[in-house]
Every structure is written in structure tokens, then in C-alpha cells.
Amino acid sequence: MPWRGPEYEGERPTLGWYVLDWMTENLAQPGRDDGEPFVPTLEQAEFLCAFYEVHPVTGKRLIRRALLSRPRGWGKSPFVGAIALAEACADVVPAGFDAYGEPVGRPWHSVRTPLVRIAAVTEQQTDNTWIPLLEMARGGSLSTDYGLDVLDTVIYLPRGEISPITSSATSVKGDPACFASLDQTEEWKESNGGIKLAKTMRFNATKIGGSVIETPNAFTPGEGSVAENSASDYQAILDGRSRARGILVDHREAPGDTDMSDERSLVAGLRHAYGDSSDHPDGCVLHDPPCPPGWSPIEGITGAFWDTSNEPQDLRADFLNQITHASDAWLSAPEVRASSDLGKVVEAGERIVLGFDGSRKRARGVTDATALIGCRLSDGHIFELGVWEQPKRATQVGPDGKPVEWQVPVVEVLAAVHAAFERYDVVGFYADPAKWESHVADWEAAYGPRLQVQATRNHPVEWWMTGGRSTLIVRALEKFHTALTERELTHDGSSALVRHLLNSRRRKTRTGIQIMKENPDSPNKIDAAIAAVLAWQCRMDAIAAGLAVEVEEMGGFTF
Structure with a gap:
């Protein structure tokens, strides 16, 4: 029979509560000699319920890959060690629902030989989880009730084993582990074998219906770590840029406005x-x-x-x-988050300006994004009107069955620009014409006469962000950076805009600081950031032209 249904708002079918009880009954609290049971906190219990959630009809596991990100000393390593022991011994493989509609499971050894791995890029890293795991196993009832032989370097099950493993291991690829913990993945990179190890462990688990959990601290954007890539994969799902499923990301950080000096x-x-x-x-x-x-x-x-x-x-x-942020980041994540205001809504008919940065298909690598960003004239609130990005899998199949490389949907972009002029009172529009020269010319012909603020008399829309205008570009970037960090502007917190702002890297030029991608072929794009800078520059020019003169009216201001 299917799940019994929720008994309270938000309840979901899960084996997590069972796993929680199993841990308390069978594991000892690490670091204690009095045999006190290991009791997860409510916060950890919530993670267990999400990680072990099952489908209400089929009863199958929904999550196969998780990232649990907490600060240093929170207890990630002992907690994931407890999960590893549960995967080795407890009834964690979904087996449908009982006569009361409650989810039930069976142990891995009833399906296959359970192999559980504690993975890291160095032996010292594996100790973070391995040492408390040994203490929980030795102080609890696992040896007597489940037949575990707990040694210093390996735990033998009646069928299977639990052991640490590093990126230097030669047998990782063929290792069919049903569960793996990946510790400190903010430090797993290409240079230390972490990228390859993580990919291999995920593939091994996927082949047999297993799961993996990463336990990083906060990663540094731009370093290309496993933790950063996992967060990017999850964000792509939320944005609709990826069809992947089964990823859980549980990240908690201090508010962006936390003042370290106070x-x-x-x-x-x-x-x-x-x-x-x-x-x-x-x-x-x-x-x-x-x-x-x-x-x-x-x-x-x-x-x-x-x-x-x-x-x-x-x-x-x-x-x-x-x-x-990375050492050469243009903006930090706390700065970008602190300037967001999700409660602001730009209504139809309001006076705005637009910024645009376009792209076309690249000969190699990931095609740059195309972005249309709006900025309300009255208060400087920046909002996304459209960002077109190459999906994770750029190759699609055409009507003839042959692969077709992704390209910017030009018709959609043109429709979005037209819709913006139809919906809002657009008084200015700055666009970087690179690779979009003909369309920018069309926009100038169609909308130029109605624009009250213009880039130049002959080209009211064209505003180059490259070439011999470096002094103007540097000034525009400085104005935007100051406005954001001083919270003179707000933004809608859209995923693409935030990512592109954080992807932007400072590059010193002869005339000052400009922004670029971390490298020319980087898949981390900055086009929405460029469009936002153009929109803000357009607003500044509109204010200088007297289009935002405050007029007191009915106790407020109109612009």
C-alpha cells in the first residue's frame, strides 16, 4: 500500500525517524567514556528526514547525493560517521510501506555486500570522521548485536566492511560502495585528485542505488572545488538549467550583514x-x-x-x-546578499532603464550568457528581465536526430526587449553591441526616438564595454561597485544575477579596475553583471539629465 499521508503540515514519508532512533539505541557518544548514547540534535534529525525521504507511492529513495555545509566544529564529521554506521547495519534500503502505511526498510546485506567508505584526499582528513566513527562503534552495541569486528584501520561486517579511502587509492574506480562520506570537499580540487575521486565515488554509488554525503565548510568561489561544483549543480536544478534530480543541499551561514567588528x-x-x-x-x-x-x-x-x-x-x-569570494573577486557574497531585497516589486508602467549584454555561439567552451536587466529610476532597484544561459548539457537532438549545439535563442531575447518596452515606461536603454550590432541598430531605430536618456545622439542605445572606452568603463564599474557596497542600490536576488556578480574578477588595467571572467574559457559567466552595470550607468545619466527630479506630492515623492 502507499504512504498513509501527512499527519501534520509538511510531513513527508521518510526512513529518517527510524535511522534517528537506531543511532540513539546503538551508537555511543564519541569523546565520552561513560557509554552515553549518541543523540542527534533536532537540526541533524531534520537533515536525516530529508536525506532518507522516500516517494509516497513507489517508496523509492529520492536523495542520492547530499551536501551538508556547516561551520568548523559544528559536528559534521561525527554525524556523517553515524550515518555511515547506519548504512552498514540498519534497515536503510527502502522496502515499501507496512500495513499502516509507514515506510519500512531492509539492510544492505539483504541486497548486496555492503561496502561503506570514508573518503578524503588525505589520510589526515579521513581521521576527522574515522576516529569518532570508531568510538561510536566500540562504545555502542554494534559488536554484539550486529557482529562488527572493529579494528583501527577497518571495520569488518559479517558481510562487507567499512574503511577509509583516499584519492591515492588505486582500486577506487571498481569499488561498489553503497555509501560514501566525502569530507571537507571545499579542499577537493583537480590538483589533489579530489575532483576525480568525488566523480568516481558518485558513479559507484549510482550504479547500485547507493548514496554519498559531502561535508564541507564554506568554499571559496572560483577555486573549482568539489563543494563549489556541487553547489553549482544544485543551483542549476533550481534554475531549471539542469534535469538532474536527487541532490540535497543543506547550507547554513551567518547573515550577510554580520559585522565582525561588532x-x-x-x-x-x-x-x-x-x-x-x-x-x-x-x-x-x-x-x-x-x-x-x-x-x-x-x-x-x-x-x-x-x-x-x-x-x-x-x-x-x-x-x-x-x-x-576569491582573492581577486570584484564583490563578496556577503556584500551581494546584503544588497538584495526580494520584497520589492516593479509594477507595470513604472519608469525604468535597461541594460543589455549579448553573446553568440563560441567556437569552443561554454557559450557566454545573454542578459537583459532593468533598473527602476526612482530607487535604483535592479531586477532581472531575462538571462539566457547554456544549460549543463548543451548538446540537444534536432528533428533529424542529429546533435545540435545550444545557441542563444535570439527570437526570445528580441521578444523580451519588446515586452519590456510594452510593460514599463522605459526612458533609457544601454546595450553592449558586441556580436549584436545589427539588433542594437534595430533597437535604436525602433525605440531611440522615445528614449529620454541616450548614450549618444547618433547611437542612443549603443554603449561599448570593450575597446577604446576604458576610462568610461572603469568609471561605470566604480559607480556600480560603490552603489552596491554602500547599499545605494538593491537587487531582486535572482540566481543568475547573483552568480554573475560573484563570478566577476578584478583585473587591473592602465586606466583602472575592470572586470572579466576568471579566464577566457571559464564556464562561470558575468554577462548579467555587465548588463546590471549598464542599467545603473543609464540610471545615473538619467538622474544627471534631470529625469528624477523629486516633486513633493501628497506626502510622498513622484519621479
Whole structure:
């Protein structure tokens, strides 16, 4: 029979509650000698329920790949070690529903030989999970009740084993592990074999219906780490750019406006990031009723922030769990997030300006994106009207069955521009004409006469972001950067715009700082950022032209 249905709002069928009970009954709390049981926090229980969710009709697992991102000291490694032991011994393979409509499972050994791997790029990294895993297994009832032989370097099951593995292992490719933990994947890169190891472990698990969990701290954008790639894969699903399914990303970080120089703001940010593990005297304030006080010494952690030998960027990543920026990033993630305002809505008929950056098919690599961005004249709120990006899998099949490479849907782009002029009162429109010269000329002919702010008299729309206009480009970039960091502008938080802003890299030129991709062939695009800069420059020119003169009217202002 299918699932019984929800008994409260938001309930979903899951084996997570069973796994939670199993851990409490069979595992010991690591780091203790008194045999105290391992009891996951409510925050960890919520992750278990999401990770072990099953389909309400078929009963099959929905999640095969997960990323659990928390700050250093939250307890990721012991927690994923407990999951590894559950995968080895407990009834975690879905087996339908019982007579009451409750999900039930069976152990992996009833299906195949269970192999569980604790993976990392170095042996020292594997110890993060392996050592507390050994303590949980030895202090609990697994040896007597499940027949485990717990050795220092391997745990033998009656059928199967649990063992650590690194990127230097020669037998990884053919290793059919039903579960693998991938620790500190923010440090897994091409250079240390991490990219290849992660891909292999995922493929191995996929072939047999297994699963993997990554447990990184906040990654640094642009480094190409496994954690960054996984977050990108998940975002592509949310954006509709990928048809992949079965990925769970659970990331919590301190609010973007956390001030590291203000102790009250810093402590509040740390308590939010650490959640249930925070040693708040009143327990975790994220839940009602509050959880018991945790183990992470928040007041002590603040001491690291007063130590001038520590890099602020490292502190944000390690303790606030904030995904900040690369060393040459134009903007940081906290700056971009702090300037977002999802509550603002630009209504039809409002006065706006537009910015556009286009592209065409590349001879190699990922085609650049095409972006149309709007900016409300009255308050400088920037919003996405359209961003066209090459999907993860760019090759599609045409009517004749032959592969067709993805290209920018020009007709859709032209329709979006036309729709913007129909819906809003567009007073200015700046577009980088590179590779779109003929269309920009058409826009100038069609809309130029009605634009109240113009790039030039002869070319009201054309605004080159390349070539011999470097001084103007540098100034436009400076204006946008200052407006965003000083919160003079807001934006709608759209995924593409945020990603492209964070992808932008500072490059020093003879006339000043310009922005580019990390390298010419990078798949991480910045076109929406360029379009936003053009829209903001257009607004600045509109204000200079007197189009935003404040007029007091009925207790407010009209523009």
C-alpha cells in the first residue's frame, strides 16, 4: 500500500525517524567514556528526514547525493560517521510501506555486500570522521548485536566492511560502495585528485542505488572545488538549467550583514551559523521549544576574530560559514546578499532603464550568457528581465536526430526587449553591441526616438564595454561597485544575477579596475553583471539629465 499521508503540515514519508532512533539505541557518544548514547540534535534529525525521504507511492529513495555545509566544529564529521554506521547495519534500503502505511526498510546485506567508505584526499582528513566513527562503534552495541569486528584501520561486517579511502587509492574506480562520506570537499580540487575521486565515488554509488554525503565548510568561489561544483549543480536544478534530480543541499551561514567588528553582531551571526550546536545558555533559539545548549563555545570563538594574525576571509568561511569570494573577486557574497531585497516589486508602467549584454555561439567552451536587466529610476532597484544561459548539457537532438549545439535563442531575447518596452515606461536603454550590432541598430531605430536618456545622439542605445572606452568603463564599474557596497542600490536576488556578480574578477588595467571572467574559457559567466552595470550607468545619466527630479506630492515623492 502507499504512504498513509501527512499527519501534520509538511510531513513527508521518510526512513529518517527510524535511522534517528537506531543511532540513539546503538551508537555511543564519541569523546565520552561513560557509554552515553549518541543523540542527534533536532537540526541533524531534520537533515536525516530529508536525506532518507522516500516517494509516497513507489517508496523509492529520492536523495542520492547530499551536501551538508556547516561551520568548523559544528559536528559534521561525527554525524556523517553515524550515518555511515547506519548504512552498514540498519534497515536503510527502502522496502515499501507496512500495513499502516509507514515506510519500512531492509539492510544492505539483504541486497548486496555492503561496502561503506570514508573518503578524503588525505589520510589526515579521513581521521576527522574515522576516529569518532570508531568510538561510536566500540562504545555502542554494534559488536554484539550486529557482529562488527572493529579494528583501527577497518571495520569488518559479517558481510562487507567499512574503511577509509583516499584519492591515492588505486582500486577506487571498481569499488561498489553503497555509501560514501566525502569530507571537507571545499579542499577537493583537480590538483589533489579530489575532483576525480568525488566523480568516481558518485558513479559507484549510482550504479547500485547507493548514496554519498559531502561535508564541507564554506568554499571559496572560483577555486573549482568539489563543494563549489556541487553547489553549482544544485543551483542549476533550481534554475531549471539542469534535469538532474536527487541532490540535497543543506547550507547554513551567518547573515550577510554580520559585522565582525561588532561583538553583538558577531555573536548573533555565529549563533545562527552554529544552530543547535551553539552553547547558547537558553538552548538553540531556532526551534520552539529550544534545544538543549550545544557544545560549540561561541564566546570563545569570537576570540579568533580579535586575533589580527587571522585572515578575515578565512574567519568568515570557517566560523561564519559564509561563502565569500576569491582573492581577486570584484564583490563578496556577503556584500551581494546584503544588497538584495526580494520584497520589492516593479509594477507595470513604472519608469525604468535597461541594460543589455549579448553573446553568440563560441567556437569552443561554454557559450557566454545573454542578459537583459532593468533598473527602476526612482530607487535604483535592479531586477532581472531575462538571462539566457547554456544549460549543463548543451548538446540537444534536432528533428533529424542529429546533435545540435545550444545557441542563444535570439527570437526570445528580441521578444523580451519588446515586452519590456510594452510593460514599463522605459526612458533609457544601454546595450553592449558586441556580436549584436545589427539588433542594437534595430533597437535604436525602433525605440531611440522615445528614449529620454541616450548614450549618444547618433547611437542612443549603443554603449561599448570593450575597446577604446576604458576610462568610461572603469568609471561605470566604480559607480556600480560603490552603489552596491554602500547599499545605494538593491537587487531582486535572482540566481543568475547573483552568480554573475560573484563570478566577476578584478583585473587591473592602465586606466583602472575592470572586470572579466576568471579566464577566457571559464564556464562561470558575468554577462548579467555587465548588463546590471549598464542599467545603473543609464540610471545615473538619467538622474544627471534631470529625469528624477523629486516633486513633493501628497506626502510622498513622484519621479
